Amino acid sequence: MPRIPRLASTATAALALGLLAAAPAAGHEPTVTDAHIVTRFGLAAGRMPENIALERDGSADLTLAYARQVVHVAPDGATRTLATLPAVANPDTPLMHGAVVTGIVRAHDGTLYVNYATGTRKTGIWRVPGAGGTPVQIAELPQDGLPNGLALDERRGMLYVADSVRGTVWRVPRSGGRATAWAGGAALGPLPAPPANGYGANGIKVHRDAVWVSNSDRGTLLSVPIHADGSAGPVQQRAGGLEGIDDFTFPGHGNTVLAALNGTSKVVLVRRDGTHTVVLTQQDGLSNPTSVAVRGRSVYVPSAAYVTRQDPNLLLASLRYPAGRL
Template sequence: MKNKIMRAVLAAAAASLSLGTVATATPAGAATEPVSRAHIVAHFDLAKGQSPENALVEPNGSVDMTFATARQVARVDRHGATHILATLPAPSDGGVHTPGVGYALTAGLARTPDGALYVLYATGTKDLTGLWRLKPGHKTPERIAALPANGLPNGLAFDPRSNAFYITDSVLGTVWSVPAHGGHATAWSTAPELAAHGFVGANGARVHNNALWVANLDQGTVVRIPIGNDHRAGRPTVKATGLQGIDDFAFTGRGNEILAALNQPNKVVRIKDDGKNTTVLNASDGLQNPTSVAVHSKDVYVPSAAYATATDPNLLHARLVRHGH
């Protein structure tokens, strides 16, 4: 168990079968609107470093995720079985110089329409820190963009409109932009709203309605940064505050409504367009320091890393309740 907490940051076409349809439900917990029927669909091995950090849903309903301290990308299939897709190379020093954490961190995860997976890797070394790509059917990932070794790349979002990745750096308070094919990373935004205040700043990231939305853990905020027609960053706007321990998040498909994972408080909250939040999932539903949220049609998946609880890293499934739809 590591002595510090780290985490980072969608959906594709509707699947004919999802994890939620084959798993056995645990006793009812505290799930409230807009989610229901929360239950754990997969458990992971903490001793093997299987603390899930970021997740996305494949078109067939399986869930891909990064294992933060195992340096791995994994997939939980529709029957709840876990498969290791790839393991990133270990730094020669074990990652002891990785800023903020002191170990090699596998964080943000994204998928492009061709099925390739992209993962952020922070090691504190120049040769490995950066954005990595895993092509479909391959087991050996390749680095396609280097990122500063003195930073902590964490949240990852792909924008088809600008054909680029946006990457949050939790230590340097920066959003980097990298072309879809890889290459040079450009500092896209260094706004004060991204800065860390003692530990981790810019964290989870999502592209939504021509803007990049970023969670800031230290500041407890969600920030919206417009993506201009020239793909430049617009003026940031703080859309929600008071979100202690916010990690990564997802939009539900109803306007700007968000489901966000609050790591240390051990809950998932619903954030409405006016910025107000309410708890929809907590420990009684099985959460163990949730790190991110993935929404796929009416399915909600929440990976828990058990960074602080050190008990049961897992993947939770719930259903979206869409009243009036």
């Protein structure tokens, strides 16, 4: 394990986690700048940050995969545990071979929802009080699947889950209940492993009346329209050539995306026409990034170090462009 340096002062970190002001960048200037690590996690303890949800004050809630924890990272970099998912005897999650907590979303009332994958009946969506407390399972998902990304559509009262093994998007009422297979097909499915990794649908977001999904094995970014009756429309490919894409976010109101490329330790800006540019790399501090979140002009990137086995962390950077331009 690398030595963990002392965190920045409270005032400095609080400023960094705020809404950073910057002048619009010229065309030749980088889109994302000022990258630095806010806090580091312990690899040996399984504290590998997998997914992220942001609080209104600029703090972050993270899932730590193999530690089975949900943690809160304050603006000063301090970390506290909000919940620990229950241990499972003989967990056998496909591909992961252990019990892992994956996707996370935060509702406007502060309630957190997380995916928990175990290979048992505890696999599913769990609710966690916003201030921390005992997690409660609200929906069961297939034991032979891998619920990965999680998205919340508060307007429709629905949660959407990307299942990487079954190549399925599951839909569950926010209040809990039975999971319905909402979308599927080859475009969402994994490729055979080996030679591929066996990860299909991975990251997921609800954006502009559609569910957007990344496919890690196929290196694609997809969208699925939500029809007026709530059913899924045809899967549409928005971008390709995104090797090892994990989760992603929309930095503005348009269809521009910031996406984490896990295997190559990069974050890319995916434009509306499907082309993409690398904006962060391993040299900036990335170590198998798993997800991206944006508040104002602040860009948050958790790295789980699944392959590098070095320095799982939470990185912060700044958008040079106003979000409205993206």
